[in-house]
Each structure stands twice: as C-alpha cells, then as structure tokens.
C-alpha cells in the first residue's frame with residue numbers, strides 16, 4: 467500500500483501527502499516552515515507555539531510569530547495558555563491572520579509552561595481542557611486541532627480525546643509519551659494505534675520517526691491517518707522528500723552534502739531578508755546551519771567555521787568554500 471497517496475482532510479483542509487512538520491519552539495517559524503515546504507514532501511506545517519497571553523496582551527514578539535508565507539499552505543498556528551478566558555481570544559486573533567488551522571498545545575512538558583496551567587498540564591484536568599477547546603470551537607470557523615501527549619503521568623488521554631471529537635475538533639496529533647517521560651524512553655506507538663482505533667477524526671502519530679523507513683512503519687503499525695515529524699527534520703530537512711523517495715524506491719537525497727548545502731543556502735537567504743535584528747540572524751544561522759551540517763561530509767569544518775562568523779554573509783562564504791573543497795579538494799569524511 468502506498469500510504470502517501472492516502473490524503474485526508476482536516477475540516478475541509480486537504481492534507482496531501484499525509485505528513486506534517488511538528489511544531490517546535492524557536493524552530494518552526496515562517497522561514498523554517500517555508501524552507502521545509504520548498505524542499506518538498508510535506509502536507510502540513512505547524513508553527514512554534516505562541517503564547518495566548520502574548521497575543522491577547524498585544525506583545526510584539528508574539529504577534530510577529532503569526533507571520534506566514536503563502537507557500538506554506540496549508541499552515542497551522544499553534545497556541546498555548548493556561549487561562550481559559552484568553553485562549554479563545556487568541557484563537558480569534560490567529561483566525562484573523564488568515565491561516566488554515568488553529569492548533570492547541572496540550573503537550574508541552576516544560577516546567578515554566580505547566581506551572582501556568584498550560585501545555586500538558588491541561589491533561590490533568592479533563593473538564594478544564596474540554597471547556598477551553600469548546601470555547602475555541604465556538605469562537606472560530608477555521609478547523610481546530612489539538613496536539614497531546616499520552617497523559618500527564620500514566621493516565622489515559624483517550625476519554626478526553628473522545629470529548630474533543632464530540633465538541634467538533636477536526637484532528638488530533640498524539641505524541642506517545644507522558645508529560646513525566648518528557649523525551650525519555652520511546653514514543654508508545656501501540657498507544658497511538660489504540661487512540662486511532664477509537665476515534666473517528668483523523669489522527670497524526672508522533673514521536674521517534676528518525677528516518678524515512680520509520681514513517682512507513684508508523685503508518686503500518688498504528689493505522690494513523692498522518693505521520694508528524696519533529697526532531698528528524700532538524701538534522702535532515704529533506705526527511706519528507708526522503709519518505710517519498712523511500713516509497714518510490716529511488717535514492718534518498720537528505721544525507722547528500724550538495725543537497726544539504728543547497729538547503730542551508732536557501733535558509734540563509736530567507737533569514738537574511740527577514741526584518742529581524744542582525745543578532746537574531748546570526749543566532750539562527752549558527753543554530754540551524756549547525757543542525758543541518760550534522761552527519762554529512764565536511765560537516766565538522768562547517769561547524770568549526772561557524773565559530774568565527776560575524777554576519778550571515780560569512781556563513782554564505784563558508785558554504786561556498788565548502789562546496790569548492792567538496793568538488794575539487796581532498797575528500798574529508800569528517801561528519
């Protein structure tokens with residue numbers, strides 16, 4: 467079976483192919499998302515989480531995070547917050563922005579977030595979580611989706627997901643770890659299969675898809691409608707395209723150095739043209755190029771070179787030099 471041909475719809479928004487870039491704070495901003503979209507193979511991209519407090523209190527940075535490019539569509543913006551009265555106002559702001567889907571974060575395990583009652587803390591109080599989602603559902607016309615973990619400690623989140631389904635949530639994404647597990651152990655794909663089997667709305671499975679073959683294994687073993695991928699896309703932005711190549715039986719491109727350098731150059735061009743401060747651009751260049759250079763020949767040289775940069779153009783020159791060396795210089799397999 468070709469799982470990638472099984473497109474589906476989230477409240478009328480077509481997800482084709484059925485693969486999603488997971489929301490990642492400080493990562494999946496408009497520049498990163500539009501790069502992943504350009505490289506191909508992804509059916510939905512989701513923003514980093516945005517504070518409902520920040521949006522409703524007119525915080526500049528939160529509002530800047532709403533930016534998206536037309537080429538990203540369909541695009542979901544994710545919000546988080548612990549105050550039920552602010553979440554639907556934030557969802558209305560997201561809807562006004564013109565995005566396709568509003569997603570609610572009920573999975574973040576970070577102390578600062580859960581201490582404010584947001585993220586995975588929502589999974590401790592099903593009544594409150596359902597109230598928040600119902601209010602949002604009534605407030606906006608665009609599809610509402612929720613991203614959850616298995617539970618807070620060991621509790622079973624399925625009864626809450628059934629309530630979400632009744633309320634009119636259009637899709638669920640489930641990461642197969644509890645809040646207490648944070649990122650330890652393995653994502654429980656059996657539990658993901660259990661959730662899928664008991665819901666009528668589309669389900670994205672999430673957690674531990676590291677290479678293309680894992681995505682297909684997740685479709686096969688869990689029956690999910692879609693596969694959502696986070697960390698693997700940090701190192702290999704071609705992961706989605708690689709899944710299509712894997713299914714077609716053609717060579718994967720994600721670990722080839724020239725493709726990685728091409729992705730890095732595209733990313734740099736995007737951030738260089740962004741309205742943000744130079745300090746932000748340098749920080750982004752260092753971190754994202756640091757990730758993208760992992761596991762490829764000459765990668766170590768690139769990362770060493772990043773220590774001396776003072777402008778985005780320095781990184782562009784560094785990559786040009788690496789490309790030259792790759793074509794004409796002695797082979798260096800340091801990854």
Ligand SMILES: Cc1cc2nc3c(=O)[nH]c(=O)nc-3n(C[C@H](O)[C@H](O)[C@H](O)COP(=O)(O)O)c2cc1C
Nearest residue numbers: 488489490491514515613641673674675695696697
């Ligand atoms: C750097 C980073 C930031 C993340 N930020 C968010 C976030 O803002 N919202 C969210 O729902 N999940 C967030 N996550 C969790 C991912 O969306 C995903 O559920 C998790 O990484 C498991 O999937 P993976 O094994 O494919 O990475 C984040 C994960 C990472 C590594």
